[in-house]
Amino acid sequence: xxxxxxxxxxxxxxxxxxxxxxxxxxxxxxxxxxxxxxxxxxxxxxxxxxxxxxxxxxxxxxxxxxxxxxxxxxxxxxxxxxxxxxxxxxxxxxxxxxxxxxxxxxxxxxxxxxxxxxxxxxxxxxxxxxxxxxxxxxxxxxxxxxxxxxxxxxxx
Numbered sequence: 679x680x681x682x683x684x685x686x687x688x689x690x691x692x693x694x695x696x697x698x699x700x701x702x703x704x705x706x707x708x709x710x711x712x713x714x715x716x717x718x719x720x721x722x723x724x725x726x727x728x729x730x731x732x733x734x735x736x737x738x739x740x741x742x743x744x745x746x747x748x749x750x751x752x753x754x755x756x757x758x759x760x761x762x763x764x765x766x767x768x769x770x771x772x773x774x775x776x777x778x779x780x781x782x783x784x785x786x787x788x789x790x791x792x793x794x795x796x797x798x799x800x801x802x803x804x805x806x807x808x809x810x811x812x813x814x815x816x817x818x819x820x821x822x823x824x825x826x827x828x829x830x831x832x833x834x
Contacts, residue, residue: 685759692750699748703731742805745797777806778815784830807831 679686693699695708709715718724735745738759747758780793787799796802810816811831819830 683761687757687759688751689755690753692753692755699750702748703735739798739801742801777810778833781816781831781833784819784832786830787827790831 679688693707694710697705697707701707715724738745743762744760747760749756749758777790777793781790785793787803790807791797791799791802794802794806807816810833811818816831816833818824819832820826820828823829
């Protein structure tokens with residue numbers, strides 16, 4: 679289903695076996711029909727390597743898109759792909775302070791990510807913070823260790 683802010687793909691049947699939503703892309707799922715899966719792999723139709731979810735997550739991150747949301751609703755497995763984060767941020771945060779204003783007090787990666795309303799800290803820092811650091815609008819408290827987990831960003 680295509681909406682103005684998202685794409686939803688639904689599959690009847692929910693998740694199979696012992697797999698939970700938290701396990702997606704992290705553990706090997708049970709196979710409904712191992713004979714069919716093996717045959718399709720041998721024919722080159724599918725890879726059957728359990729890499730689909732990590733591939734989706736990596737591709738979305740590389741293209742600056744939000745991570746997908748997975749759900750099981752009334753026996754259906756559903757994945758939702760959302761509109762780009764910055765488009766949603768512009769719509770929802772028209773009267774919100776800027777990142778520079780927010781960082782008048784030194785802020786951690788987590789605080790900045792929450793302020794921006796983005797799930798991926800890596801994406802938030804690379805897309806919004808680093809360009810401001812490069813422009814001299816934001817500064818690092820620990821400039822000699824830019825990736826330190828204790829790093830905080832501030833503006834003057």
